[in-house]
Amino acid sequence: MRMNRIGHGIAALVASSSIGLGTAGCVGDMGVDDDPGSSHGVEVATASSALTPTDPHFSKQWSFYNQGQTVPVEEIEGGTTDVVAVPRVDINARAAWDISQGSTSVIVGIIDPGDTDLTHPDLINNIYPCAHSSGCDFIDGDGMNMPHDHGTHIAGIIAARISNAQGIVGVAPKVKLLPMRASADDASIIDAIDFAKSVGVKIINVSQGGADFYNEDVKTAIAGSGILFVFSAGNDATAAYNYPSAYDLPNVISVANVDPTGEVAPMSNYGEAHVHIGAPGKGIYSTLPGNQYGYMDGTSQAAPHVAGVAALLRSKYSSLTVTQIRDRILRTGMKLTSLSGVVQTGAMLDAYAALKDIGPVKPAASSVPGTVTLAWPAVPGATRYDVEVNGSAVNVGNVLSYVHSGLVAGSTHVYRVRATVSGSNTEWSYRVLKKAVQDPTREVYVLESSHPYYSEDVFTGYVTKRNAKRLRAHFSKVELAPGVELQYAVNDGDTYLSGSYPSGFWTHWKPGEFYFEVSADESATTYGFKIDAIEYLTGVPDQPYPPYFFDVVPGMIAVGVSCSPGSVDTRVFRATSPGGAYTQVATLPQSAWKYEDTSVASGVTYHYKISCSNDLGVSPESDPLSVVAQ
Numbered sequence: 001m002r003m004n005r006i007g008h009g010i011a012a013l014v015a016s017s018s019i020g021l022g023t024a025g026c027v028g029d030m031g032v033d034d035d036p037g038s039s040h041g042v043e044v045a046t047a048s049s050a051l052t053p054t055d056p057h058f059s060k061q062w063s064f065y066n067q068g069q070t071v072p073v074e075e076i077e078g079g080t081t082d083v084v085a086v087p088r089v090d091i092n093a094r095a096a097w098d099i100s101q102g103s104t105s106v107i108v109g110i111i112d113p114g115d116t117d118l119t120h121p122d123l124i125n126n127i128y129p130c131a132h133s134s135g136c137d138f139i140d141g142d143g144m145n146m147p148h149d150h151g152t153h154i155a156g157i158i159a160a161r162i163s164n165a166q167g168i169v170g171v172a173p174k175v176k177l178l179p180m181r182a183s184a185d186d187a188s189i190i191d192a193i194d195f196a197k198s199v200g201v202k203i204i205n206v207s208q209g210g211a212d213f214y215n216e217d218v219k220t221a222i223a224g225s226g227i228l229f230v231f232s233a234g235n236d237a238t239a240a241y242n243y244p245s246a247y248d249l250p251n252v253i254s255v256a257n258v259d260p261t262g263e264v265a266p267m268s269n270y271g272e273a274h275v276h277i278g279a280p281g282k283g284i285y286s287t288l289p290g291n292q293y294g295y296m297d298g299t300s301q302a303a304p305h306v307a308g309v310a311a312l313l314r315s316k317y318s319s320l321t322v323t324q325i326r327d328r329i330l331r332t333g334m335k336l337t338s339l340s341g342v343v344q345t346g347a348m349l350d351a352y353a354a355l356k357d358i359g360p361v362k363p364a365a366s367s368v369p370g371t372v373t374l375a376w377p378a379v380p381g382a383t384r385y386d387v388e389v390n391g392s393a394v395n396v397g398n399v400l401s402y403v404h405s406g407l408v409a410g411s412t413h414v415y416r417v418r419a420t421v422s423g424s425n426t427e428w429s430y431r432v433l434k435k436a437v438q439d440p441t442r443e444v445y446v447l448e449s450s451h452p453y454y455s456e457d458v459f460t461g462y463v464t465k466r467n468a469k470r471l472r473a474h475f476s477k478v479e480l481a482p483g484v485e486l487q488y489a490v491n492d493g494d495t496y497l498s499g500s501y502p503s504g505f506w507t508h509w510k511p512g513e514f515y516f517e518v519s520a521d522e523s524a525t526t527y528g529f530k531i532d533a534i535e536y537l538t539g540v541p542d543q544p545y546p547p548y549f550f551d552v553v554p555g556m557i558a559v560g561v562s563c564s565p566g567s568v569d570t571r572v573f574r575a576t577s578p579g580g581a582y583t584q585v586a587t588l589p590q591s592a593w594k595y596e597d598t599s600v601a602s603g604v605t606y607h608y609k610i611s612c613s614n615d616l617g618v619s620p621e622s623d624p625l626s627v628v629a630q
Contacts (some may be wrong), residue, residue, distance in 0.1 A: 050094035051171045053162050057293060061168055061188065062260050063305060064093035071260045073284035078289050083283065085260030087391070088414045088559030089348075089433065091280065092307055092334075093171060096312060096351035101162060102172035103315035108158055108307055108393075109196045109204035109227075110177045111189055113139075114148030116179035117289040119546060122160040122167050123152075128176040132195050136500045137181040138188040144179060147289035151179055153296050156209055156287030157304040158311070161314040167293050168286060171308025171351065175315060179209045184244050185213035190221045197225060202314055202322060205307035206244065207232040209302035213243040228322040230255060232299035232306040239271035246274040251322050252311075253329065255303040257281030260349050262433055262530040270342045277330055277338050279305040279349040309351045323471055332358050334414070334431035335365075350431055359426035360552070361385070361417040365434035370408075374415050375401040379426070384421035388428065390414055407436035417506055540617035541567045547608045550594050554630045557597045563612035563619075570595075573621065575607045582609055602630035 052058070052065070054595045062069045068087045087356055107128050110116065115137070118127050130136035135143025160166075162173035178196060182188035184206055204227050221466055222229055231245035233254045245254035254275045257268035259282040264270060268281070281302030288294045299347050306329060313325045320328070332354045332402065333347025340346040363376040376388060378400055386393050387402045396402050404413060412435045416428040450580060547559040563570045567590045574580040574597065586595055590612075600606060612619045 117147035
């Protein structure tokens, strides 16, 4: 099933009745290594429990309990593809439900441009009755009589009933919902806010907005409401300000979309200045009108996860203020490399950590192939530290780092750290998710992305790794003919940096993002191109191997050179004595495999070293090679 876009959701997929459906989840291990396998440490016992709902489709809700399910997600250019989720990339909901499942005294407002299905069996018992004369339709005033997928899907994410033999479960399955129909850029949302205040609503989800939605009256109403607003950041793949999510107010949370592998969804808006946190929003299974269920994608789906956790906090700790709830959510999220520099917190929502709160240890992770290293500042008075690795705790003693080694390249791991102070354990830290990288200087982000092009149109698109220090795109034409141009720009709105490209293969490094445009004259038929790979740099190149002897002839020494992938050039240095000063004699492209030195004198011994560089810096110099000239 497909739907038109409304608000910040993308599409509804695989809609189905709740009757007669199984709970298939297709679990895979994604190369995750559950063995702590470190260079030091003693395993310690940890008490844990986690409630697993009996709702028949709970296994499809990867955002609550990610076991490596296969998840259907929307592709940028239409259609769906199956993605194998990375285990533990979730909001830790099962552990959170051991602390709180919500309270019927807490009402969560939903302001949506479409009607919500108030009679859905998974929602009906959690709907707060609307006593407003409009039936809570503040646009047309005729009530919720035309249920729409968008608002209904959001309602299920927040508060579908738990273990009721119906479909799914919501983040806060025992709170009440007040769906209201209003637009986020006009007086209708102000009317909705006023009514919500009158019935005691303290949390409102708004999954809609746009760059042209700025409205000073709406901003004033939000600022003075005493309500926590959770907004979707938008689905335009831009760091531009989107409203109302970008209102700089202490009672606003703006939410980006994270996919089942822990990456920022390609269409999600982002920006450290105005997007605060990430939450699951791709391949989300929830309620649809008419006792249906289905998958949808978008920041519209990410925001209600956050609104649901806010409701759990409000239910458990009724004395917390709106700003205290906001602070608790933002500082307890799971740190993801993909969100660093992309959203303000660098983190994805963690329901359990928000409810439990976190301890004083602030870990950070780094990786080289096969190893993840965790490090943290000292906690005053601490006599030991425990590290939790993929759910198993290890006592590492009174040290400030932990090395997790022997890992499968590309495997993903989750860590927490706690301290022992005055004989008592602190709370665990926030979670840190880290991938054991395959290459220390680069990683592939997109593979085999085909972009068709049809005559007399201008096709534009983008590829991005938003927190990459440098990107390299490999473009190749799929079909070649006269009159076709492929151009690129670093950021949306920039002047395109080149004219047409020749046929075949092209490579270039640029920071940030690539935007591209394909155009043709009227005589063109059908053309296209393919993005073979997007790579991003994660560090300077490794120290290269020494140059190797290739050839010596009178008046010339040829030495072989080799730099690691991710390098952009090779620098050659020469000295005439083993301990003498080396002088750079050449800079070669990364593709070069030998250097021919013609400035040599017969009988003299020459010593050669090389180093490799990329846009982030220069590697250490290699060990030397010595050659006698003829």
